[in-house]
Amino acid sequence: SAVISQKPSRDICQRGTSLTIQCQVDSQVTMMFWYRQQPGQSLTLIATANQGSEATYESGFVIDKFPISRPNLTFSTLTVSNMSPEDSSIYLCSVVGQNGELFFGEGSRLTVL
Amino acid sequence: AQSVTQLGSHVSVSEGALVLLRCNYSSSVPPYLFWYVQYPNQGLQLLLKYTTGATLVKGINGFEAEFKKSETSFHLTKPSAHMSDAAEYFCAVSGWMGGGATNKLIFGTGTLLAVQP
Numbered sequence: 001s002a003v004i005s006q007k008p009s010r011d012i013c014q015r016g017t018s019l020t021i022q023c024q025v026d027s028q029v030t031m032m033f034w035y036r037q038q039p040g041q042s043l044t045l046i047a048t049a050n051q052g053s054e055a056t057y058e059s060g061f062v063i064d065k066f067p068i069s070r071p072n073l074t075f076s077t078l079t080v081s082n083m084s085p086e087d088s089s090i091y092l093c094s095v096v097g098q099n100g101e102l103f104f105g106e107g108s109r110l111t112v113l
Numbered sequence: 114a115q116s117v118t119q120l121g122s123h124v125s126v127s128e129g130a131l132v133l134l135r136c137n138y139s140s141s142v143p144p145y146l147f148w149y150v151q152y153p154n155q156g157l158q159l160l161l162k163y164t165t166g167a168t169l170v171k172g173i174n175g176f177e178a179e180f181k182k183s184e185t186s187f188h189l190t191k192p193s194a195h196m197s198d199a200a201e202y203f204c205a206v207s208g209w210m211g212g213g214a215t216n217k218l219i220f221g222t223g224t225l226l227a228v229q230p
Contacts, residue, residue: 042203042220043157044220104156
């Protein structure tokens with residue numbers, strides 16, 4: 001299994017601002033995933049981040065709102081842009097194991113006022 | 114296309130009682146199935162997984178699940194609940210495509226387990 005660290009662990013932000021979430025993995029991985037968990041709900045995949053190429057976004061998520069960087073095989077960032085209260089969620093970084101299982105970071109809890 | 118249905122958003126059991134959390138899936142390819150647990154204010158932890166082979170899989174903390182293809186189910190059980198089992202549990206499905214996994218896990222809506230003393 002991989003050890004995944006996310007920063008910040010939580011933050012409170014003002015409407016209209018942007019926040020960048022960092023994800024660091026203790027081993028090199030080809031694919032990293034960003035999920036969103038809205039209050040009381042399940043996880044929804046935002047995008048898949050591959051090193052050296054643009055992220056692939058799921059339906060309902062766009063690059064202008066959630067720009068992603070993947071500068072190397074152990075690191076990725078997700079930015080939540082022009083935030084509104086509806087963006088209040090837990091954002092989770094994950095990587096895939098040998099059998100397709102996902103390993104998750106602790107999550108970044110975002111509250112937008 | 115794949116999907117997961119978890120029956121019962123809230124389940125309450127007494128300490129020492131059987132835990133049964135239900136999960137049904139839909140998949141157009143042979144599924145890989147997972148159960149995750151999320152404790153309050155924490156990330157998701159893998160409980161157990163089914164990929165191929167034995168249909169009864171054992172996980173951490175005394176949990177197990179059985180893959181039943183005929184019923185398209187992957188229910189999670191534990192013979193005797195502990196107070197520490199109180200958490201939210203998510204069932205998830207993915208499928209191998211070609212030489213590798215889709216790597217996209219589709220999650221169910223979750224079941225919040227409460228354990229009463």
